[in-house]
Amino acid sequence: MDNNTLLAVTPIDGRYFSKTSSLVGYFSEYALIKYRVRVEIEYFIALCKTSVPQLQGVLTPELEEKLQAAWKELTPEEAQKVKDIEKVTNHDVKAVEYYLREVFTSLGLQDYLTFIHFGLTSQDINNTSTPLMLKEAMEDVYMPALKEVLGIIAGYAEEWKDIPMLAKTHGQPASPTRVGKEFKVFQVRLEEQIRQLEQMSYPAKFGGATGNMNAHKVAYPEIDWITFGNEFVASLGLSRSFPTTQIEHYDNLAAIFDCMRRINTILIDLCRDIWTYISMEYFRQKVNKNEVGSSAMPHKVNPIDFENAEGNFGMADAVLTFLSMKLPISRLQRDLTDSTVSRNIGVPMAHGLIAFASLKKGLGKLILNETALHRDLEANWAVVAEAIQTILRRENYPNPYETLKALTRTGKPIDEATIKEFIKTLDVNNAIKAELEQITPWSYTGY
Helix, strand or coil, rough: HHHHCCCCCCCCCCCCCCHEEEEHHHHHHHHHHHHHHHHHHHHHHHHHCCHHHHHHCCCHHHHHHHHHHHHHCCCCHHHHHHHHHHHHHCHHHHHHHHHHHHHHHHHHCCCHHHHCCCCHHHHHHHHHHHHHHHHHHHHHHHHHHHHHHHHHHHHHHHCCCCCCCEEEEEEEEEEEEEHHHHHHHHHHHHHHHHHHHHHCCCCCCCCCCCCCCHHHHHHHCCCHHHHHHHHHHHHCCCCCCCCCCCCCCCCCCHHHHEEEHHHHHHHHHHHHHHHHHHHCEEEEEECCCCCCCCCCCCCCCCCCCHHHHHHHHHHHHHHHHHHHHCCCCCCCCCCCCHHHHCCCHHHHHHHHHHHHHHHHHHHHCCCCCHHHHHHHHHHHHHHHHHHHHHHHHCCCCCHHHHHHHHCCCCCCCCCCHHHHCCCCCHCCCHHHHHHCCCCCCCCCCCC
């Protein structure tokens, strides 16, 4: 840990920076400047391909390549030039425009400086840059990390699909299940939310000062600016919201945040279940001899990875909830409250990455303890009562539920001998008795 991370105010940029550094290229101040420069340049290129007379013949393939290189190769040092200009303008997007005037001049475009940021307001740049940042971070960083976790869960679902386990409903022994099936539950829950997340569109606002493309239309009324805006935004891989106020509605972004929150909530549920299974000794954890479980108790091997993951998923959920509730609200045609808030979109994703890393580490430590699984099934023969009373129902046996209730709720231990002796007393034929005697806590696991 260097001084930069040691002095960081938040753990996502300090203690956990090794797990969140992959987001620097998407959500840092440098990244935001780079994305703004990208949108401004791509917009100018798109203008050059319209029928705007002043721009006819300006763009050549060579010039387009040089313009795109200006944003693709933007360094932190170049971004600092924008920050230096901002100290004078006190406006971050206007600083980008002034910076680009210098870039354009260096490329021989000094006669076309007025077409930088032509007809736009700052939110056309921000509300295009922000969803683009989120989309590319989602595709490049977040989804691959999430799918790694999903792959581990799916692997355990397959590996342990035939291992019987006592189920617990309300914390009490219930009809047996299988270890792999319980992992499968989380697998299919995650797969559904991932399916929904991957189908969501990333909306951009691109329409001028109050969303109506007033300036564009008054300057060049003969051009279809609605189609231009739609096609330009689509060329960036986004979908254009229209009509809008000065800013994006944020409704679709809110839906994305809500879906991410549901994914986190599912994984919190998984963390708590595995934490409990570890406390029940259904799982042991691989031990690193150099790690310390407790500063006072040498024997401790704590499920800290699942606790760390749960805490960070919770942090992410808190911010995601705030973002999805706050961003869609703006007074009249625009207020500035979304601007400072949207700078925090990377925060819940960072906490998510920390949680994914901890969860992967914890899952990788799990050792199935079949001795404990067998022990609890052996100690709970009463759970086959459901199976017996169901077959008795099938045979139209009088009061089957009540009969088994009387057997199993005496407060006395119910073991294999108790069940077998009970079956002998039933007024059913020998074939039914033989069928009932085949039911055990290990075989009664359903599909």
